[in-house]
Amino acid sequence: VQNPFVAKLCAGIDLRDDDRRALEAASARTRTIGPREQIIGEGDRPNDVHLIIEGFAARAKTLPGGDRQIMALLLPGDSCDLHVAILGEMDHDIVAITKCTLVDIPRHVIEELLGSPTLARALWWSTLVDEAVLREWLVSMGRRPADEQAAHLFCELYIRLATVGRADEDSYDLPLTQEELGDVLGLSIVHVNRVLQKLKADGLVERRGSRVRLLDRTRLAEFAAFNPNYLHLRGTNAGPA
Amino acid sequence: VQNPFVAKLCAGIDLRDDDRRALEAASARTRTIGPREQIIGEGDRPNDVHLIIEGFAARAKTLPGGDRQIMALLLPGDSCDLHVAILGEMDHDIVAITKCTLVDIPRHVIEELLGSPTLARALWWSTLVDEAVLREWLVSMGRRPADEQAAHLFCELYIRLATVGRADEDSYDLPLTQEELGDVLGLSIVHVNRVLQKLKADGLVERRGSRVRLLDRTRLAEFAAFNPNYLHLRGTNAGPA
DNA sequence: CGAAGTGTTGAAGCAAATCAATTTTCGTGG
DNA sequence: CCACGAAAATTGATTTGCTTCAACACTTCG
Numbered sequence: 001v002q003n004p005f006v007a008k009l010c011a012g013i014d015l016r017d018d019d020r021r022a023l024e025a026a027s028a029r030t031r032t033i034g035p036r037e038q039i040i041g042e043g044d045r046p047n048d049v050h051l052i053i054e055g056f057a058a059r060a061k062t063l064p065g066g067d068r069q070i071m072a073l074l075l076p077g078d079s080c081d082l083h084v085a086i087l088g089e090m091d092h093d094i095v096a097i098t099k100c101t102l103v104d105i106p107r108h109v110i111e112e113l114l115g116s117p118t119l120a121r122a123l124w125w126s127t128l129v130d131e132a133v134l135r136e137w138l139v140s141m142g143r144r145p146a147d148e149q150a151a152h153l154f155c156e157l158y159i160r161l162a163t164v165g166r167a168d169e170d171s172y173d174l175p176l177t178q179e180e181l182g183d184v185l186g187l188s189i190v191h192v193n194r195v196l197q198k199l200k201a202d203g204l205v206e207r208r209g210s211r212v213r214l215l216d217r218t219r220l221a222e223f224a225a226f227n228p229n230y231l232h233l234r235g236t237n238a239g240p241a
Numbered sequence: 242v243q244n245p246f247v248a249k250l251c252a253g254i255d256l257r258d259d260d261r262r263a264l265e266a267a268s269a270r271t272r273t274i275g276p277r278e279q280i281i282g283e284g285d286r287p288n289d290v291h292l293i294i295e296g297f298a299a300r301a302k303t304l305p306g307g308d309r310q311i312m313a314l315l316l317p318g319d320s321c322d323l324h325v326a327i328l329g330e331m332d333h334d335i336v337a338i339t340k341c342t343l344v345d346i347p348r349h350v351i352e353e354l355l356g357s358p359t360l361a362r363a364l365w366w367s368t369l370v371d372e373a374v375l376r377e378w379l380v381s382m383g384r385r386p387a388d389e390q391a392a393h394l395f396c397e398l399y400i401r402l403a404t405v406g407r408a409d410e411d412s413y414d415l416p417l418t419q420e421e422l423g424d425v426l427g428l429s430i431v432h433v434n435r436v437l438q439k440l441k442a443d444g445l446v447e448r449r450g451s452r453v454r455l456l457d458r459t460r461l462a463e464f465a466a467f468n469p470n471y472l473h474l475r476g477t478n479a480g481p482a
Numbered sequence: 483c484g485a486a487g488t489g490t491t492g493a494a495g496c497a498a499a500t501c502a503a504t505t506t507t508c509g510t511g512g
Numbered sequence: 513c514c515a516c517g518a519a520a521a522t523t524g525a526t527t528t529g530c531t532t533c534a535a536c537a538c539t540t541c542g
Contacts, residue, residue, distance in 0.1 A: 061377075065466075068384070071379050071380065086362060087370075087373070087473050091471040092471075127372075130372075134372065134376065135300070135312045137379055138310065139310040141427065142382055142427025143308040143427060144304070146497075177519085178520075186383025186384060193522060225306075229332050232332070387530075418488065431530085432529085
């Protein structure tokens with residue numbers, strides 16, 4: 001499957017061919033934005049729903065002191081703001097991490113898509129999975145030591161990227177700086193660096209450039225107490241393309 | 242307003258009288274469970290949606306090592322599992338913290354309720370607010386020191402409880418042990434104790450028994466960098482009944 | 483009255499932050 | 513293609529926030 005939304009939604013819900021075509025049609029017109037650009041800001045009331053086709057983005061909040069926390073990583077196939085139609089205004093920012101290709105889907109097109117029960121179910125499913133991921137991150141931050149938390153994140157990203165065809169047998173591209181990783185994990189830059197070194201020394205994860213290589217997935221999952229059930233995938237879509 | 246769902250949903254969406262009556266009718270048949278009892282467990286595929294009428298419950302996950310993280314506090318008017326119909330199986334537990342009064346709403350009744358566009362919108366709204374709260378907790382865990390995190394939680398609970406008529410001018414009941422508070426905040430029991438003492442010494446929050454008294458709401462909100470926008474309430478429902 | 487659960491206190495240890503340099507990588511223009 | 517400057521990664525030293533361990537006090541309730 002080429003289109004990452006189709007790939008992602010199919011991993012959760014069995015879509016009919018016409019649903020796939022409708023999705024593909026709705027996400028045909030893309031645009032590109034550069035790294036660090038803001039996609040939506042806190043307080044905005046966007047008219048379109050934004051979807052990531054290619055690249056990495058993040059939900060983030062910045063505290064008065066300047067500390068930033070990333071609350072979600074948005075990968076190809078993820079939606080930024082399916083919700084904001086109901087909530088009225090954004091309570092956080094969405095920023096591109098890398099150069100991103102995205103589509104803006106007008107609200108009325110979304111309404112049309114929701115006309116198909118299976119598609120409505122699939123979109124509903126995807127927001128619920130986002131929430132489940134958020135819960136798992138909270139568990140990681142609250143109760144896992146930094147190295148296990150990082151290991152857990154690498155496991156999660158492997159599966160999420162694999163379901164949209166962005167991972168191979170044991171590696172994937174993760175173009176985040178250590179500072180950005182720190183904003184995800186709630187750690188300082190320096191400590192991220194040391195945690196990464198430890199995971200490498202333990203033969204679990206290696207990072208060269210932006211490539212993350214899982215050296216021993218079984219041991220890594222065990223170390224992180226990683227259980228993929230919270231991703232709510234059907235069957236064995238957990239493997240690489 | 243008596244019924245906590247009606248109160249809560251009205252705080253976000255303007256409900257019509259017939260919507261309120263439908264909600265009240267759907268939540269008429271209640272039952273009670275004792276403290277520490279499990280409402281739903283990980284792996285369950287519940288048939289009914291569970292709503293809290295009275296008492297406190299929590300979403301929680303327990304790690305292999307025995308550490309527990311509470312991912313949400315469920316207050317009167319909150320729903321436990323509006324989502325699970327789509328996700329299939331629960332990926333976490335829901336446990337009563339105190340004695341709870343709850344209602345079990347069969348799936349088909351929910352479908353009926355969703356027939357009203359305003360009600361559908363209101364229920365949708367409530368799940369989105371749950372998610373926003375979760376994001377804010379993640380920010381707190383990741384980037385706020387323990388005392389600010391606790392202060393932030395006390396601010397949030399004040400507003401949430403006030404919107405369902407469970408708070409007075411400057412205090413509310415929070416029947417959690419320090420251990421349970423630690424599971425919410427991701428802290429050890431000992432540290433929770435010390436943080437509470439500090440907040441009291443600073444004249445911000447006092448806890449006697451299960452009563453939480455906000456001694457100076459302005460300073461407390463400032464200390465915690467608390468901004469209630471993420472709760473997405475209409476107007477000034479933020480005050481006590 | 484005793485026992486279990488909860489709250490409190492002190493001391494010691496550890497994980498992670500902070501501070502401060504230094505090195506490496508990378509993008510850019512000459 | 514190389515040189516330069518900026519961003520990112522790395523390292524060491526120090527400090528701090530939080531945990532752990534251990535003991536003890538208070539409350540509640542059977």
